[in-house]
Amino acid sequence: MIYAVFESENGTLRQCSVKGHAGFADAGQDIVCAAVSSAVQLTANLITETFQEKAEISAEHGTVRIFLNRPEDGCASLLLEGLLTHLHCISEDYPGTIKMKLTDHGGGK
16 A cells, blocks of 8 residues: 655645555556656656755655745645545545545645
């Protein structure tokens, strides 16, 4: 199971963390894992390289984490929303492979 946790503050996405293995196929053959990995990497690269947003990206112990330093500035929060939507669509197409959680600190969404 892939676990994707998204956190927002007052309705604005601020961070996400993704870890695990989908279990759809063996490691190295799993199209769900490949799709999720590619989507997370694309989002991180868009935030830091293309849009030059301030963010902390880490990949340690099987967990990728994207933390936006200033989510209210620029479009980085919207990119995280796009990732959230994309992972939700994948989870609908491949039930039982991704567990998602969205929490908001401070009200909002």
